[in-house]
Amino acid sequence: MIDFKITTFLTVAKTKNFTRTADILHITQPAVSQHIKLLEHHYNVKLIYKNGRQMELTEEGKLLFNYALEMDRLSKMMESDIKNKSSIIKKYYIGATLTIGGYILPEIIGKHKSIYKNIDIMLYVENTESIMDKLFNGNISLGLVEGPFDRNKVKYTKLKDDELVLAVSKNHPFAQKCCVTIEDVLKERLILREKGSGTRKIFENALIKNGYCLENMNIYMEIGDITALISLVESNLGCTIISREAIRKSLMSGNLIEIPIKDFKILREFNFVYLEQHNLEFINNFIEFCKKNLELS
Structure with missing residues (x-):
């Protein structure tokens, strides 16, 4: 278990807000300020400064933050072991x-x-x-x-290995085609995973690698839940780029159709x-x- 003052500092560094830190750690805001002052006194440096209404770390604060993260990680590992x-x-x-x-x-x-x-x-x-x-x-x-x-x-x-594929409803116009172009896909209403997801990053990287601009995507919805995303596509509200692993049951039932994209394969x-x-x-x-x-x- 690491010193609670270090935990306070880490939380302040992440939230950049004393009030939010107090709420997260279930202590008072004056206690948060006191913990930071004690650390600054101990190391004889300034750790945090105000930039307008925002809290920022000094160079010494950034150094302590990196060490404190490792201390916190090792502490959790030790407790688990x-x-x-x-x-x-x-x-x-x-x-x-x-x-x-x-x-x-x-x-x-x-x-x-x-x-x-x-x-x-x-x-x-x-x-x-x-x-x-x-x-x-x-x-x-x-x-x-x-x-x-x-x-x-x-x-x-x-x-x-996994492959990302184009999936559409059995009632979508693409369902009657043997293949489509990536230009066709980008014009359609796309229902995609949220930013930060692996699937979204792989698809965007593939577009950039092949010279396409991300702004050309016609994004209709961004969904964090895969089950909800599949249901929306099955309801013919749009098409998606998704892992074949995620839609195996929908492909077998016929609720979704996998359509090849000409000269555009996405492996990961x-x-x-x-x-x-x-x-x-x-x-x-x-x-x-x-x-x-x-x-x-």
């Missing part, structure tokens, strides 16, 4: 992006629990940016992401991401378990 060491039931926290967490991992985690009854896996399902934040903050030991990430900051292992990887010094035995075993179960499916 100590609890698992003395517990009969081991508990591990992992995170996955929506496609993986909603359509691939649930069955695998169920099989894992049936074999390893003394291991509980707690799953967070969020977008790529949130999962990476949770990894760096020490809230999860292992992440599974479908979007781009900084490969210099983490260890990573590929789970499998599902990757495990983790940090080297934490829960490596569990991480390595779970990665191998996932790979073997995908090979058998």
Whole structure:
């Protein structure tokens, strides 16, 4: 457990607001100010200054923030490891992006629990940016992401390849075509995942790589929930670019149709991401378990 004054400083640095920090930490605003003053006195530097109505970190404050983040992460790792060491039931926290967490991992985690009854896996399902934040903050030991990430900051292992495809309702005009062009797609009403999602980033990167301007997209809706997005497309409110994994059942039922895009293929990887010094035995075993179960499916 790290010094609570450091926790206060971290919260102020993230929220840039003393009142919001007090609410989050359930302390008074004067207590927040006192914690910051004590830290500044201890290090004999100014950590925070006001820029208009906004709180900003000084250069010394930025330095402390980086060290404090690592301290907080190590503290959470330590607490998790100590609890698992003395517990009969081991508990591990992992995170996955929506496609993986909603359509691939649930069955695998169920099989894992049936074999390893003394291991509980707690799953967070969020977008790529949130999962990476949770990894760096020490809230999860292992992440599974479908979007781009900084490969210099983490260890990573590929789970499998995935393809993003154009999906439309069986009643959509595209459903009668053998293929369409990407220009056709960009003119249609697009129902896409929210910004920050792996699927959205991969699609946008593919457009940029092929010389298309993102402003040319006719975005009709941005949806964070994949199930809701699929329902909207099935109702013929627009078309979408989505992982084939996420629409397997809709394709089999005929509620959605996959339409090839001429000379435009979008491939990506599902990757495990983790940090080297934490829960490596569990991480390595779970990665191998996932790979073997995908090979058998």
